[in-house]
Amino acid sequence: MPTLLSPEEIATQAGSEASPNRLPSPRVFAGRAERLRSLAPGHAMADFLAFAARLAEAQQTLLDRRGPTTPPDEAQLRRCRQHGMPPLDAHGAALPADWMAVLHDLATTVVPHAPTGLKNAIAALPDFPEERLAALARAILRGDENLSNPVELALAPLIGASLQVLWTAAALGLATTDIPTGFEGGQCPACGAPPVASIVRIGDAGHGVRYVTCSLCACEWHVTRxxxxxxxxxxxxxxxxxxxxxxxxHRAVRAETCPDCQASLKIVSMETDPAVDAFADDLATLSLDMLVDEAGFQRAGRNLFLFLP
Ligand SMILES: [Zn+2]
Ligand SMILES: [Zn+2]
Structure with missing residues (x-):
């Protein structure tokens, strides 16, 4: 027998329909893995994309096992909404207690599939000093890692992948209405991390609506085109x-460039290809970054599977 919704439930549902923010899909990593697998054959970076697909698959397994994280308490969520602060702030956050276990689980699953250049570093992860791994993770969260050591460079995508699992699980513990609104900028309203790219989705009215996809927690926020x-x-x-x-x-991916700040952020379009994924399609179009770099624009997107010395 159908039941009536309470006034709170009605308010929550109306709020989530009107929200400019989207929570990640609970199957976000599986979707990425599938897209990466389909982009790999014949690609100049085929081995790396196939490895990235394995890594995303392993992320999904860990996310499923973990489930949504318990959210911050209501008072904290209210403060964040009032002051426009990201409730899952990544910048100064402590690493969750079981972070290292997530990292080691990912390493064990993907090491047999790692490309030659990464295999030895990933296999040697258990011997790598834990304090250095934690320092690297915190630097990646702050966006100021300085990677000149080849082993750290090889481990960084794995660390990035482990942080994505933790922050996506935390995002899935939120309701859309817990995320502050009124943002159209370059920081995720849920966790404060920079975007990976933006995506044009097909809205209810059938026309394209643009969202920006977070590089860390996979939440999305609306930004006009x-x-x-x-x-x-x-x-x-x-x-x-x-x-x-x-x-x-690669028709569904373009770089949006700005003459004011000289930034370039990719925009992937579901209108052109319904299967696009902001993260996967970004990784598969690095030649577009080189093109806009030569034209004098700086890449504004951040991809946590991609680190350069
Ligand atoms: Zn985020
Ligand atoms: Zn600009």
Whole structure:
């Protein structure tokens, strides 16, 4: 027999429909893995994309096992909403107690599939000093890691993947209405991390609605189209795409460039290809980053499977 919704339930549902924020799908990593697998064959980075697919698959297994994390208490959530602070702030956060276990689980699962250049470093993870791993994880959360050591460089995507599992589990513990609104900028309203890219989704009315995808917790926040995400400028925004030998290559991905702050953030479109994933399609179009870099723009997106010295 159908039951009536309480006034609180009605308010929550209305709130979530109106919210400019989206929580991640509980199957987000499985979706990424599938997209990465489909992008790998014939790609110049085929081995790495296939490895990234394995890593995303392992992330999904751990996320399923972990389930949504208990959210911060109601008073804390209210304070965050009132002051526009991310409730899962990544910058100054302590690492969850079982972080190291998540990292080691990922390493054990993916090491047989790792490309030659990464295999030895991942296999040697248990011998790597824990304090250095934790320092590296905190630096990645703050976005100021300084990677010149080749072993740290090889381990960084694995550390990034473990942090994604923890923050996505935490995001899944929230309700959409727990996330502050009124943001159209370059920081995730749920965790404060930078975006990986933006995505045009098909809205209820059938037209494209643009969201920005968080590089860490996979939440998404709405930003109007034709607008620079880092600086909010709307003038002189331009788009660059990859040209293949026979016409446009990777048609669903373009780089949105801003003449004011010289930033470039990718925009992937479900209108062009319903299977796109902001994270996976970003990783598969690094040649587009080189193109916009040569034109004088700086990459604003952050991909936690990709670290450069
Ligand atoms: Zn986030
Ligand atoms: Zn800008």
């Amino acid at each position: 034709i607008k620079c995400v880092p600086c909010q400028n709307t003038r002189g925004i331009a788009y660059q795409a990859l040209e293949g030998a026979s016409g446009p290559a």
